[in-house]
Amino acid sequence: MARRKKGRRIDGVFLLDKPQGLTSNSALQRVKRLYDAAKAGHTGALDPLATGMLPICLGEATKFSQFLLDSDKRYITTAKLGVRTDSSDADGEVVETKPVPSLEWDSLNQLIQARFAGEIEQVPSMFSALKHNGQPLYKLARKGEKVEVKPRQVNIYEIKLLDLRDDEVDLEVHCSKGTYIRSIVEDLGLELGCGAHVSMLRRIGVANYDAAKLLTMDELEQIAAETETDQGPECIQMRLDALLLPPWSAVDSLPSIELPADLAVRLLQGQRITELFDERGLVRLFAEQRFLGMGEVEDTGRLVARRLLDTSEGAQA
Incomplete structure (x- = not known):
């Protein structure tokens, strides 16, 4: 065979x-x-x-x-006002329509900053990929099942009002992991009293x-x-x-340490590194400009390997 x-x-x-x-x-x-x-x-x-x-x-x-x-993420999104859907996005079934109130830029921006900027609590959508008893919530939602979803703390580092039209609002959001943009849009619709759903969502940034x-x-x-x-x-x-x-681009926010060749060999062989380093915390490890993986310098100054590349076939750096 x-x-x-x-x-x-x-x-x-x-x-x-x-x-x-x-x-x-x-x-x-x-x-x-x-x-x-x-x-x-x-x-x-x-x-x-x-x-x-x-x-x-x-x-x-x-x-x-x-x-x-x-890592943190960046998104731009369009909130369609006056229409609520069961999934809080354009793919869902419409569950409610309401007139859209007249909105002014300054007052809307003040509401957005007061309600959504900084550390906030949000309830993830039933159509999210979060799991309940091993099952993604969106699969349960499509079966018509409902479960209690606990609120979670997320951080909105920055939220910008980009454009305002009759029944649409464009936003840019820089947020922590686990933030659900559809929940922000749904909550904005509730604050405005007309409901809303996501009609467009684009991720424009992940980490650096x-x-x-x-x-x-x-x-x-x-x-x-x-x-x-x-x-x-x-x-x-x-x-x-x-x-x-x-x-290493996946962890390029971490500081880097260039190891002498002899220390690199010992590290890759799993030997204890007794030399002390000035850095603290997680670091990227290089030797002769070749990426070896990730380590951690403990409070004692001792370097410990955390996640090393398999160099047996020559990992690309």
Whole structure:
């Protein structure tokens, strides 16, 4: 019996501009297939309705995907006023319509800042990916089941009113992990007395990643198709690989330590490092400008390995 091909070793982060209508898992599988990657994972699902930044970690970069899951995010969204849906977005069934009151920019902005800026408490939507007894809430919601969802504390670092039209409000939100934009929009509609739902949602930032480096699925597939026609499979891999950001980009907010070659060898062999370091907390580790992984300098100054790359096949830096 022939063994199933597992894919190749490729390490890095691809910044996908996810299109509307595609699930995050479907997007992940398409990118993984194009790269012929043995291992891949995304860093926080976007709803099918949503577009924008979806960092996809390949190979050893998946070891640091949790840090992107835990990082702050940036979104722009359009709130459609006067219409409530069961899912609080445009994909849901309309449950209520009400007239939209006349709104003034200054008073609306004051309401938004007073109600939503800073640390707030919000109740996640039943159509979120949070799990109850192992089942995602959105699956229970689609079955018509309702469960009690506990409120959670989130931090809205900044919320901007971008535009105001007759029945639409555009917002930009910089928030902590676990923030549900649809909950902000739903609560804004309640505050205005007319209801609201998300008609557009786009993620424009995850951690420190630059939105200018986003590529769409169509662009990625076009690059692969053009290269295959002109130059063949090996050149496809080379050209696609050049689009990847290094694995350490997932944790580039951490300070870095450049280790001498002898200490790097000892660390990778699992030996105790007795030398003391000035840094404290989590750090990125390099040796001869090659990324080794992540460590932690304890209060004693001692360096402990936390998440190292598998260097047996030569992780890309």
